[in-house]
Amino acid sequence: MSRILITGSAEGLGRAAAETLQAEGHDVIVHARNRSRAAVLDPLAERGAAVVIGDFAERDDVLRIAEELGDEPLDAVIHNAGVWSGRAVMPVNVIAPYLLTALLTRPKRLVYLSSGSHYSGSAAALKDTDWRGRTAGSYSDSKLFITALAAAMDRLRPGVVGNAVDPGWVPTRMGGPGAPDDLEQGHRTQEWLAVSDDAEALTTGGYWYHKARRDPLESVHDQDFQDRLIEALAAETGIRITAA
Structure with a gap:
C-alpha cells in the first residue's frame, strides 16, 4: 500500500484518481481549495482518506x-491541481507544485499534470514571467515549465521517479462538456506512474499520454533551459530543491 497525495482532487481527474487508488487499497491524501x-x-x-x-x-x-x-x-505525489486561465495560472500550475516538490519529505515518485498545450509554450517567456499572478498567465507556458521541471x-x-502526463482534452470542468478525449483514460496514466511496478512506470523524465511515452517540445530536455527555470523558481520563492 502506498501513501499518495493527490492535489486538486475535489472533482475531475484528481477525484477519479483518488477514488481509483483508494479502491485499490492505497492510503490517499486528498486536497481541496477551500472548506466548501x-x-x-x-x-x-x-x-x-486524509484531507x-x-x-x-x-x-x-x-x-x-x-508543514501539515x-x-x-x-x-507518491500526483500534482493534479491546475487552472486554465487568469491570474492564478502561474501560482497554481507552477509555483505550488515547485514548492511542494521542494518541501515535502522526499516522495519516491512525482507525477506532474502537463498538457498538449505545452507545445505552444515558449522557453523565451521565462525571462518575463509574472510568477505572482499580478497579470493573467499563459497556460501553455505554465505547462511547458512544469513539464521541464518533471x-x-x-x-x-x-x-x-519523476514524470509528466498529458491526460488529454477530457470533459472535466476545465475541459468543458464537449471535450473529445476519454475521461476514463485521462486519469489512468498518472495512477499507473504513481504505483505500478511495471518497468516502464519506473522510468523517469518522461512525457506520457495514455501510458505511451511521447516526445515533448524540444526545450523540455534542454538542460540550460531547465537550469534557468529552476534558478528562476528558486529566486522567486526563496526555496531551492535539494538532492537530499
Missing part, C-alpha cells in the same frame, strides 16, 4: 499544507 469544496470529499474521508485544504494561488496556503503533512514520507527531476532528485 472539501465537503464533496466526505465519502473518501469516511473511507479513511488537506488550501488555495494554491496563495503561497502561504501551500507552505502550510507542506510533516515528516511522514509520501510514496524532466529535470533525475538531476535534481537522483533516485526519484
Whole structure:
C-alpha cells in the first residue's frame, strides 16, 4: 500500500484518481481549495482518506499544507491541481507544485499534470514571467515549465521517479462538456506512474499520454533551459530543491 497525495482532487481527474487508488487499497491524501469544496470529499474521508485544504494561488496556503503533512514520507505525489486561465495560472500550475516538490519529505515518485498545450509554450517567456499572478498567465507556458521541471527531476532528485502526463482534452470542468478525449483514460496514466511496478512506470523524465511515452517540445530536455527555470523558481520563492 502506498501513501499518495493527490492535489486538486475535489472533482475531475484528481477525484477519479483518488477514488481509483483508494479502491485499490492505497492510503490517499486528498486536497481541496477551500472548506466548501472539501465537503464533496466526505465519502473518501469516511473511507479513511486524509484531507488537506488550501488555495494554491496563495503561497502561504501551500507552505502550510507542506508543514501539515510533516515528516511522514509520501510514496507518491500526483500534482493534479491546475487552472486554465487568469491570474492564478502561474501560482497554481507552477509555483505550488515547485514548492511542494521542494518541501515535502522526499516522495519516491512525482507525477506532474502537463498538457498538449505545452507545445505552444515558449522557453523565451521565462525571462518575463509574472510568477505572482499580478497579470493573467499563459497556460501553455505554465505547462511547458512544469513539464521541464518533471524532466529535470533525475538531476535534481537522483533516485526519484519523476514524470509528466498529458491526460488529454477530457470533459472535466476545465475541459468543458464537449471535450473529445476519454475521461476514463485521462486519469489512468498518472495512477499507473504513481504505483505500478511495471518497468516502464519506473522510468523517469518522461512525457506520457495514455501510458505511451511521447516526445515533448524540444526545450523540455534542454538542460540550460531547465537550469534557468529552476534558478528562476528558486529566486522567486526563496526555496531551492535539494538532492537530499
